[in-house]
Amino acid sequence: MESSKIRNVAIIAHVDHGKTTLVDGLLKQSGVFRDNQAVSERVMDSNDQERERGITIFSKNASVMYKDYLINIVDTPGHADFGGQVERVLGTVDGALLIVDAFEGPMAQTRFVTKKALELGLVLCVVINKIDRPGCDPMGALDKVFDLFVDLGANDAQLDFSYVFASGRSGTSRRKMEDADSNLVPVFDLIVEKIPAPKVGSETTPLLQITSLDYQEFMGRMAVGRLQQGTLQTNQMVTHINADGVAKKTRVTKILYPEGVKLKEIPEAVAGQIVSLCGIPDFTLGDTVSGAENPVALPRIKVDPPTISMRFWVNDSPFCGLDGGRFLTSNHLAERLEREAVSDVALQVSKQEDGSYRVAGRGVLHLSVIIEKMRREGYEFTVGRPRVLTHEEEGVELEPVETITVHAPQEYSGMVIDEINRRRGEMQDMSLEGHQTRVMFDIPSRGLIGLRTRLLSLSKGYAVFQQLFKGYEPMKGRIEQRPTGALISKERGASVAYALWKLEERGVMFIGPGEDVYPGMIVGENNRDDDLIINVIKGKQLTNMRTTSADEATVLTPHRQMSLEECLEFINDDEAVEITPKKLRLRKIILDDTQRRRAT
Numbered sequence: 001m002e003s004s005k006i007r008n009v010a011i012i013a014h015v016d017h018g019k020t021t022l023v024d025g026l027l028k029q030s031g032v033f034r035d036n037q038a039v040s041e042r043v044m045d046s047n048d049q050e051r052e053r054g055i056t057i058f059s060k061n062a063s064v065m066y067k068d069y070l071i072n073i074v075d076t077p078g079h080a081d082f083g084g085q086v087e088r089v090l091g092t093v094d095g096a097l098l099i100v101d102a103f104e105g106p107m108a109q110t111r112f113v114t115k116k117a118l119e120l121g122l123v124l125c126v127v128i129n130k131i132d133r134p135g136c137d138p139m140g141a142l143d144k145v146f147d148l149f150v151d152l153g154a155n156d157a158q159l160d161f162s163y164v165f166a167s168g169r170s171g172t173s174r175r176k177m178e179d180a181d182s183n184l185v186p187v188f189d190l191i192v193e194k195i196p197a198p199k200v201g202s203e204t205t206p207l208l209q210i211t212s213l214d215y216q217e218f219m220g221r222m223a224v225g226r227l228q229q230g231t232l233q234t235n236q237m238v239t240h241i242n243a244d245g246v247a248k249k250t251r252v253t254k255i256l257y258p259e260g261v262k263l264k265e266i267p268e269a270v271a272g273q274i275v276s277l278c279g280i281p282d283f284t285l286g287d288t289v290s291g292a293e294n295p296v297a298l299p300r301i302k303v304d305p306p307t308i309s310m311r312f313w314v315n316d317s318p319f320c321g322l323d324g325g326r327f328l329t330s331n332h333l334a335e336r337l338e339r340e341a342v343s344d345v346a347l348q349v350s351k352q353e354d355g356s357y358r359v360a361g362r363g364v365l366h367l368s369v370i371i372e373k374m375r376r377e378g379y380e381f382t383v384g385r386p387r388v389l390t391h392e393e394e395g396v397e398l399e400p401v402e403t404i405t406v407h408a409p410q411e412y413s414g415m416v417i418d419e420i421n422r423r424r425g426e427m428q429d430m431s432l433e434g435h436q437t438r439v440m441f442d443i444p445s446r447g448l449i450g451l452r453t454r455l456l457s458l459s460k461g462y463a464v465f466q467q468l469f470k471g472y473e474p475m476k477g478r479i480e481q482r483p484t485g486a487l488i489s490k491e492r493g494a495s496v497a498y499a500l501w502k503l504e505e506r507g508v509m510f511i512g513p514g515e516d517v518y519p520g521m522i523v524g525e526n527n528r529d530d531d532l533i534i535n536v537i538k539g540k541q542l543t544n545m546r547t548t549s550a551d552e553a554t555v556l557t558p559h560r561q562m563s564l565e566e567c568l569e570f571i572n573d574d575e576a577v578e579i580t581p582k583k584l585r586l587r588k589i590i591l592d593d594t595q596r597r598r599a600t
Helices: 019-029 048-053 080-090 108-119 138-151 185-194 330-343 364-376 410-422 451-458 497-506 548-552 564-570 593-599
Strands: 006-013 060-066 069-075 095-101 123-129 163-167 172-174 207-216 220-229 231-233 237-241 247-251 254-259 262-266 268-270 274-278 288-291 308-314 348-351 357-361 381-384 391-393 396-409 426-433 436-444 464-474 486-489 507-509 521-526 532-534 575-579 584-588
Touching: 006 080, 006 108, 006 185, 019 060, 019 069, 019 185, 060 185, 069 185, 095 108, 095 138, 095 185, 108 123, 108 138, 123 138, 123 185, 138 163, 163 185, 172 185, 207 274, 254 268, 308 330, 308 364, 330 348, 330 357, 330 364, 357 364, 364 564, 364 575, 396 410, 396 451, 410 426, 410 436, 410 451, 451 464, 451 564, 486 584, 497 507, 497 521, 497 532, 521 532, 564 575, 564 584
Parallel strands: 006 069, 006 095, 060 254, 095 123, 123 163, 486 532
Antiparallel strands: 060 069, 163 172, 207 220, 207 288, 220 274, 231 268, 237 247, 237 288, 254 262, 254 274, 308 357, 308 381, 348 357, 381 575, 391 396, 396 436, 396 464, 426 436, 486 521, 507 521, 521 584, 575 584
8 A cells, every 4th residue: 555545534523513423424335344234323432431422532543445545534522621632633644524513513612623633734624514404504604614714823725625515314425515415425535635645754764653542452552653654564673762762672563454443453554554553562642663773753742731630539438339349449549540541641640648649631521531431340439529720820820711602592691691700701702693692701610610510500401511721811719619508418327208308498309218328428409508417317207197198298309310520510629429330429528527517
């Protein structure tokens, strides 16, 4: 395979604009799958959480043959929280397909990924997707893409972008809106004609930067990157240069390359290919693999810094080990977090003096995905409230600031704006789009904690919320924490319907009858601003006057069931979330009431 016949292309878009579905169509129409092969939807979203959340979290590679061209397709996350994945991946490709919903047009996270691609000088081709959606405006969406490119400072060549109209779900596309629908050949042609072949060095010695890692049970950890020059053969001696600049000679034991979506062993890789290498010991992202003689180190990858940190420590609740947890100790926790930090360049882990671990990432969603992954693997631990990371410059304390865009029905817009203002948000733009109000704010990252849940509550579930990291600015002043207190269990035992019914007027319950509780566990949200200790295990007194009709009057209001993100956004500084494979429990960090009062 000649380098001139290779096309490395990233698929980038806002979350839920249909890029993973479009990749499915490209894979199916290129003949990757047999005619009779059963293929699941969203084949590139192989991770359980990706399928459940309907988003792409981890970058993945696939390859297809079109005519005599080899097209490497890299699917990238659309969420700004997974920007660490996006930045690494864009460094391995020569162009990108920017997929935009014909109904919604470019959204907040389209802006994030597009900005990164334009800064790297990539050739962008635009796919206006979902043109079969009722009420869509494909030409309007195209105009908005042009405006976005201008706003992001694209050069003249980038502004003269090529485009195609498509429906990923039905597997059809067309070059112009007035053309008849055909299959996805116009998309393939666009990639081959407009995306440049990889730039390769003239030297014959191999040169590769490790941009991500893969893991397979029988192969172990594999280094993934694009071969920038030369060729690489199985069993060839190479030099591995790590983050400290230390060069060590090692042997490449296997070279793997995606054929469709499955890795296949190949004897030789040529410049321009994105390959997985076995046999490189103790590598990290950004390391260089060079020739055995006269090795060259490539510049390290730069990634936006983490903005949110959380404290992780062992589960010290009375129910530790009762919910199917297999990994309970501090050593288990340390080993797993360090392993995650190696594979995720945007994650930082550091041990604290009290034996806990500070885990810093790009946002609450980024950290919650890691927590959920560990929980499913059988880990049991406790996490504290998310906190923003600040730093000082010239004696001024700076904090991370994000730009948020909120769409909400007009009747709720006043409450939405009041809530964001209360969190030190500064309005940048406001417009009406039909019956929806669109507002844009710059807001401190700490003001975002709990905001999504609060806006959904205020707007009866209609608010749509996107965020984008802007930069660091001077501290904006105090932001109030949760305005309500917690309802805290007094004793250990199983909750009783009668007790919960009697306590309903105190606030909203998080548990139903028959739930195991312990002292210090948070079982509900108080209507008032102070914490209240309640007894949820107290049954009804038995008397001779009991009647059937009196028992039937115990009708409970359904309790609030909270997701992991909602739990993390709910807790205050003195509270924590107990993470187990089967249960999520809210609790006070200090369980004993007397000690808690003393500490306060």
